[in-house]
Amino acid sequence: MAADQAAKLAAVHLDLFFHISDREALETIGARIAEILSERVVVYVLRRREWSVRSVAPEGAPIPSIGQFAPAFAQVCAGE
Helix, strand or coil, X not given: CCHHHXXXXXXXCCCXXXXXXXXXXXXXXXXXXXXXHCCCEEEEEEECCEEEEEEXXXXXXXXXCHHHHHHHHHHHHHCC
């Protein structure tokens, strides 16, 4: 990752001040990260011990299989 990309990622924030859902917030953050990286971004959220997709950017991009991320998710679940 280039230094300018890292700086832009560090500056990503949510500046929407009205009542928005968690999904809308994650869609906004995901879209901003995808724009900076020029890569597809998929946001998974762990709820009740189950991972689910909450955002895909750009919209309509294919979603990778959850199995591709199983080792990383297992590591996250093992932590607090």
